[in-house]
Amino acid sequence: MRIRLQERLAIEERLLQRHFGPGVRVQEPGRPDLRGVVGRLTSNGGTVYTFWMPLAAFPHQAPALYVVDPALVTPDGRALPECSHRMHTRDRNEHGHPQICHYHDAFWREDITLFKVVMKLRLWIEAYEAYRRTGKPISNYLGEMEESEP
């Protein structure tokens, strides 16, 4: 049975809030141009990260994912590079926030839940903090999706 998108988003939001708390919510589910998930995640080190995940083409395409606060930086204080294999980042959006890689479009499936995407972001955040501490790139901590995966 195929459920309507808004019903799915309500289920997704309940799942997200159950595990990540009330600070994660689906915004404007009825408006494709504004629809998205906004939320806050706290790292093991105690830093609060705010993210934005627009859902205009969800679930047909993997959603973009941005950390909007704090500004993501290298250990020496420069902006984290965009389009970086080693940092698992893609282009910046119009506000200057680099997109975080999670699922390759080729591996995206419509039944992947937003919970899994947010959990990947939570892992990425921990890898980012490890990168800030050690200087080792994020790809050292997070493997890469293999081309041979289904």
Add this chain to the structure above:
Amino acid sequence: MSDRPTQTVPPTAFSLANALERIAREDAREEIYFDPRRGTLVARPANSGPPCDDALPATEMAREGFFGRVTEARW
């Protein structure tokens, strides 16, 4: 009776970053869980089970990898 001060032995530290590194190298000795009560990720030795009843397994998400095939023209 010894007058040596009692040392607090920290619980065995399973470094999350080290666990992530090993998973990325496919040499994992730990499982990663998310503890929703604390909002923390926890690395536990393989087969030792979750840190609490409502902990969520996150190893699979780390193991399946992250999108890495991007152009680094601006790196």
